[in-house]
Amino acid sequence: MNVSYRDEGVASAAASVAGRLVADGVPARLAGGDPTLWGEDAEAEAAVRLGWLTxxxxxxxxxxxxxxxxxxxxxxxxxxxxxxxxxxxxxxxxxxxxxxxxxxxxxxxxxxxxxxxxxxxxxxxxxxxxxxxxxxxxxxxxxxxxxxxxxxxxxxxxxxxxxxxxxxxxxxxxxxxxxxxxxxxxxxxxxxxxxxxxxxxxxxxxxxxxxxxxxxxDAEEVLPLLALDTGNYGLDLGAALGGAALGGRDKLVLEDQLSAANGLPDWIEQLVAESTGKQGRGILPVVGADPNETGDELVVAIESDLGDVRVDGPLGAQFLIWEYATAVAGLLLEIDPFDQPNVAESKENTAALLTLPDLPTGAPAFADGPVEVYGSPTATDLPGVFAELLHAIPAGGYLSIMAYLDRMAAFDAAVPDGADFEQMTDAWMMADPATLRALLALRTNRPVTFGWGPRFLHSTGQYHKGGPQNGVFLQITGDVADDVAVPGRPYTLGRLQLAQALGDLGALETRGRPAVRLHLTDRAAGVALLLAAAQEV
Missing domain, CATH: 3.40.50.10490 (Glucose-6-phosphate isomerase like protein; domain 1)
Structure with a gap:
């Protein structure tokens, strides 16, 4: 296992905060499960949430x-x-x-x-x-x-x-x-x-x-290091994350192209976003994106030299080190890294919506073929809607795309006869709603994140509502062709999915955040139209 700094600014900020942490005895106290570290308000929660250390x-x-x-x-x-x-x-x-x-x-x-x-x-x-x-x-x-x-x-x-x-x-x-x-x-x-x-x-x-x-x-091998003042990889990573965020570098770009740990950034995303995104502050993980080289980014690379910080190690050790580092970052940001105060809001909204005879979808502002546009855009076409959302991102802000769709549907795309793997991948990408993130990211120097709903509600959903209020939100929903009944419940999966989308959208709108919902009356054709429109922005 190893954590190394590859940027002088990051190294300086990390050294400064690490010195304070060591002076306060934080490494040994955290490794020993001291619940008082995060303050009086967090002590009760921390007292029953530190079992991960052992x-x-x-x-x-x-x-x-x-x-x-x-x-x-x-x-x-x-x-x-x-x-x-x-x-x-x-x-x-x-x-x-x-x-x-x-x-x-x-x-x-x-x-x-x-x-x-x-x-x-x-x-x-x-x-x-x-x-x-x-x-x-x-x-x-x-x-x-x-x-x-x-x-x-x-x-x-x-x-x-x-x-x-x-x-x-x-x-x-x-x-x-x-x-x-x-x-x-x-x-x-x-x-x-x-x-x-x-x-x-x-x-x-x-x-x-x-x-x-x-x-x-692999996790147990690094466990004894977590009590040390030096040679403590969890402290090194936590000091980098927290020190950078305190200095304004609060967008965590996760680079893992060369990593043997497949999909680790998706796990880190939940850990960091849900742990730190509260009280109007936090660290926003950005997964699957190239750095914009802006002043608020910290690039952490897993097993490569492409970042400001490099983290190497087997998966079990990575899990433990990232957990420790996130707890340290929460301490530096002066938040409780173990609660999730805003997650229940969308759940409660969903439950209330499901009691209604009909879900209040409202009327679309306009429709473009198989795509209905809900919200208050001034644009009258999809490229215009995308341009408005990108323009609405404030300094230091981000755009979040939230797709309540089938994340496996892209693999249904038609592939030319005799196609090689690269051609198959291209066909799948052009049928994948997640490709919209990359297309819109090319048109802004601000972070663009992507989440599958309702999965992200248990992850970045906390950050969206509890973190810095500088997000702009694009929600995508779709008609259901073949619904699934839920035995013993008065709703289907399709109705639940739409209620979850509307419930979360309502939570964002009460905060005054710019938000648009795009509803696909034909999912495959709608995705194709969205990707084509994004290329016209």
Missing amino acids: LPRTSRELLPELGKLVERARAEGLTNVVLAGMGGSSLAAEVICATADVPLTVLDTTDPGQVRRALADPLDTTIVVVASKSGSTVETDCHLRIYERLFAEAGIAPGGRIVVVTDPGSPLEQRAVEGGFEIVLAVPNVGGRYSALSAYGLVPSALAGADVERLLD
Whole structure:
């Protein structure tokens, strides 16, 4: 493991704040789980959220149980592993399995099309991990209900195919007992986004075939360093993040083109954004983007020399070091890195909307073919709408694209006969809503982020509402051609998805932020039109 500074300004700022931290005894106090570090207001929360510091050791207690679970699954031919979980209950496992190159289907969506893809896989080889720390996550509850009904209708006992990972005493634990599901209880003194090395990260990863013991080994190797004043990589990284942010470099551009850890920036994004984005301050992670070389950027490169800071190390160690660094950055920014005070707002808005007979979508300002435009733009065409949004980004601000769509749909794009991999990739990119981020980023020197809804609500959604109020928001929704009923609930996935979009949009609008919703009446044609319009700006 190694953290090195490649920019003199970053090195100077980091050295300054690190000196203060060492003088206050922070490294040893944090490694020892001192909950008083973040102030009196944060002490109660921190006291029950520092268990991640010992997970490289305590999670070893899970290994025998995981071994038996994996052995049973293999004996029964259960090779299709589905993980139903949101945010911290899915992001780490997704990175672990992608890095280990083992298959895992992640359901962190309410999009009917994406859920139907998972449901189409053979049930006779499927095992489902349902993970929720609170035990009341609405998306995960829907997935559980759908799979329970599906197994039952196929004549398969759900109790043998569903594994529940949750905290002790949660509603989901009781539901699992009643359903006869296998239960793995996680340690309760770990927050969701700090739970990579807990049961939430390890259970689905082990079932999928990843070497989770090696993950813990790599994390445990750096654990003793976290109490040190020097040679402490978590302190080095945290001082760089926090010191840079205090100096105005609060946009964290994550570079991982050469990294062996596949998808790690997506996990870092949630960890940093949800931990620091509150009280009008925070660090905004920017994933999948090239640096703009503006004064508010800090480029952190994973296993390459392309950034201001370079971070090297195996995945298990990366998880622990980034968690420690984020806790340090929160201390420097004088915020509580363990709460998420604004996440509930969009959830409450969604719940209220679902009680209405019809969702209040309003009337579009105008329509351009398969794209309806909602909001108050003065433009009358899509290129004009994009130009307005880009112009509205304030100094120090950013544009966020939030797509409540099927993130796998681009792979349905027609590919020319005999196409090579590069040609296939081009075809997929031109059918992918995420390509809009890159196209609009070319037309501004401000950060442009992209998130799949409702997944980002459990990640950057906290930053959008609790962090610096300088965001501009572009939301994309779409008609549902083939909806999915939710057993025992008075709504479908499609209705829930739209209510989540409208609920979050309402939360942003109450803050006076510029926001436009684009609704695709034909998803494929609508995406194509958006990408064409972006190239005209």
